[in-house]
Amino acid sequence: MIFWEIAKRNIRIHLLRSTLAMLGIVIGVVAIASMGILGNSLVLTVSDSLKTVGDSVIVTPHVGGTMGGFSGGAGGSSSLRITEQNFQQIKRASAPNVAIPILQTSDRMKLGVGSDDIVAAIYGLNPDDVPDLLKLKEGGYSRGNSGCLVGSTFATDHNVKVGSRIAIGTDGNKGTLRVTGIIEERGMAFDVSTDSAIVVTKDWFDETYNRDDYDKVVIKVKNLDDLPAVKTAIENQMNKRDKIVDVVDTRKTMETIFSAFGQITTFVSAIGGISMLVAGVSILNIMMMSVTERIKEIGIMRSIGAQRKEVMSMFLYEALILGVVGSLIGGAMSLLGGYAISSVLLKTTKYLFVYSSLIHIVYGMSFGIVISLICGIYPAWRAANLNPIDALRHE
Amino acid sequence: MDEHPVMVFKDVVKVYPLPSGDVTALDGINFKVGRGEFISIMGPSGSGKSTLLNLMGCLDTPTAGDIYISGTRTGDMSDKELTDLRRDRIGFIFQYFNLFPLLNIIENVTFPMMLKSQEAVDPEKGRAALRAVQLDDSLFTHTPTEVSGGQQQRVAVARALINDPDILLCDEPTGNLDSKTGAGIMELMSELNRKGTTIIMVTHDPNIAKYSHRTIRIADGRIVE
Numbered sequence: 001m002i003f004w005e006i007a008k009r010n011i012r013i014h015l016l017r018s019t020l021a022m023l024g025i026v027i028g029v030v031a032i033a034s035m036g037i038l039g040n041s042l043v044l045t046v047s048d049s050l051k052t053v054g055d056s057v058i059v060t061p062h063v064g065g066t067m068g069g070f071s072g073g074a075g076g077s078s079s080l081r082i083t084e085q086n087f088q089q090i091k092r093a094s095a096p097n098v099a100i101p102i103l104q105t106s107d108r109m110k111l112g113v114g115s116d117d118i119v120a121a122i123y124g125l126n127p128d129d130v131p132d133l134l135k136l137k138e139g140g141y142s143r144g145n146s147g148c149l150v151g152s153t154f155a156t157d158h159n160v161k162v163g164s165r166i167a168i169g170t171d172g173n174k175g176t177l178r179v180t181g182i183i184e185e186r187g188m189a190f191d192v193s194t195d196s197a198i199v200v201t202k203d204w205f206d207e208t209y210n211r212d213d214y215d216k217v218v219i220k221v222k223n224l225d226d227l228p229a230v231k232t233a234i235e236n237q238m239n240k241r242d243k244i245v246d247v248v249d250t251r252k253t254m255e256t257i258f259s260a261f262g263q264i265t266t267f268v269s270a271i272g273g274i275s276m277l278v279a280g281v282s283i284l285n286i287m288m289m290s291v292t293e294r295i296k297e298i299g300i301m302r303s304i305g306a307q308r309k310e311v312m313s314m315f316l317y318e319a320l321i322l323g324v325v326g327s328l329i330g331g332a333m334s335l336l337g338g339y340a341i342s343s344v345l346l347k348t349t350k351y352l353f354v355y356s357s358l359i360h361i362v363y364g365m366s367f368g369i370v371i372s373l374i375c376g377i378y379p380a381w382r383a384a385n386l387n388p389i390d391a392l393r394h395e
Numbered sequence: 396m397d398e399h400p401v402m403v404f405k406d407v408v409k410v411y412p413l414p415s416g417d418v419t420a421l422d423g424i425n426f427k428v429g430r431g432e433f434i435s436i437m438g439p440s441g442s443g444k445s446t447l448l449n450l451m452g453c454l455d456t457p458t459a460g461d462i463y464i465s466g467t468r469t470g471d472m473s474d475k476e477l478t479d480l481r482r483d484r485i486g487f488i489f490q491y492f493n494l495f496p497l498l499n500i501i502e503n504v505t506f507p508m509m510l511k512s513q514e515a516v517d518p519e520k521g522r523a524a525l526r527a528v529q530l531d532d533s534l535f536t537h538t539p540t541e542v543s544g545g546q547q548q549r550v551a552v553a554r555a556l557i558n559d560p561d562i563l564l565c566d567e568p569t570g571n572l573d574s575k576t577g578a579g580i581m582e583l584m585s586e587l588n589r590k591g592t593t594i595i596m597v598t599h600d601p602n603i604a605k606y607s608h609r610t611i612r613i614a615d616g617r618i619v620e
Contacts, residue, residue: 304481
């Protein structure tokens with residue numbers, strides 16, 4: 001392994017320029033790995049936020065479609081709604097899965113004597129359906145019409161506790177509700193986003209806002225493999241003649257979102273890859289310098305019996321050492337960088353030490369080594385194919 | 396014992412094609428080198444000495460004619476075979492020593508052995524070769540730049556002999572040394588020749604050529620005596 005030894009020593013005596021070449025690889029690995037880790041952490045963060053709603057089919061009135069069996073109305077956030085008859089059809093089509101009708105509006109409310117009015121979203125749900133949809137972190141579910149649940153952000157922002165009272169409407173003209181429970185944080189959701197909202201009983205909602213229809217229907221599918229079938233069954237049932245409902249499979253939506261995040265991660269990693277290509281050019285440049293400086297040495301080696309492939313291996317070893325050392329340093333720095341970025345941007349490092357994040361360090365390091373080797377091939381080939389006589393004469 | 400001459404040149408011609416026209420560097424070269432001979436090749440600059448040395452060292456191939464090394468015709472050999480031939484049967488000694496600056500003395504000497512065996516070699520053989528050229532043991536782990544020119548040339552001689560070649564090719568071996576050191580190197584060559592090493596030496600210096608048994612004089616690409 002004398003050629004390995006010569007490669008090592010040549011790097012050592014040209015330590016400064018070797019270090020600069022390695023620095024390029026280090027930057028390239030850090031760029032690729034950090035971007036990959038950040039992208040993956042974002043995907044995992046969103047995935048965690050959405051995982052509670054990945055088991056649903058959501059039915060909403062088709063916007064821009066014919067009115068069909070749907071009612072128009074005032075006082076809510078939408079002018080298209082689902083009637084009780086439509087709901088029963090949806091329920092039959094999605095059986096035996098649970099179909100949950102949801103009412104939605106927003107209104108003014110006051111949280112105590114002397115406090116300012118605020119505006120928040122209000123969801124109306126059948127008390128029997130609430131446990132299927134929402135989990136509580138404190139208190140209990142409302143049974144009577146005078147109780148309500150509040151989202152965790154709502155509770156924190158307005159200092160609301162179990163037992164607090166909320167007056168609905170301007171100056172409380174629509175009645176006062178007592179908080180019976182605080183809902184666990186749900187994050188972004190396709191069905192109901194309750195974190196900054198309150199949840200009341202359907203009866204109270206109907207009575208207060210004079211409603212006998214629904215804004216959407218959420219079907220909780222027990223077996224996730226049945227999601228497409230449930231979606232198809234509802235579409236077949238409801239959109240026979242005209243498209244009157246939009247049916248969304250939340251898992252499919254999540255897959256689309258994750259795919260988009262994946263593409264973003266790939267794109268930003270590719271931008272990191274450009275810095276690696278620049279590093280490769282630097283390696284190529286340094287290897288060409290190394291060959292030029294050592295033409296006579298190559299001529300001596302060839303004249304005393306070194307084969308072309310042995311001369312080639314000597315320069316490839318040099319490129320390999322630069323690539324491996326640069327990639328190892330880059331890998332270690334990526335871990336530190338990933339830790340810092342996760343801590344600062346995502347406020348958590350729990351997504352860093354997982355396979356799908358750490359693999360980006362392996363990708364970055366592998367790319368660094370491969371680029372170094374590729375950029376070492378031409379100088380090594382050139383060295384190996386020098387004419388020994390010309391090389392010996394070189395000064 | 397190999398009965399073939401160590402080297403045979405038969406009607407060797409070397410022509411360099413140039414844009415301005417072909418240049419004939421060697422024209423009809425014929426000679427034989429017997430085992431144990433010490434030959435010097437002399438001639439003025441541009442006479443074809445270097446071309447002849449390159450052909451003898453299998454670094455170049457003739458345009459016409461045949462060259463035999465220990466009975467093996469070199470004309471049809473591949474680059475790999477010629478490289479193996481140089482490694483195993485020919486030892487080179489250069490005017491400027493041409494040691495590897497990244498390797499120490501012992502590594503320089505054992506380098507051709509490593510090329511041959513493709514693995515680590517016993518450094519004791521390198522030490523023995525260096526002692527044979529009268530180099531002090533204390534210098535073995537030094538790098539070439541840390542020793543004198545004469546000592547570097549002794550190392551180069553040891554390196555050339557390490558694979559027991561059939562022939563030692565020397566290109567102005569004392570050309571970069573003072574006369575006293577040069578004389579020491581020539582004494583060493585004579586001693587090696589007395590022990591059976593075949594030596595061909597290119598030189599300008601008639602005083603150095605006196606150490607050889609036979610002189611081939613070359614002019615305008617032809618042997619003149």
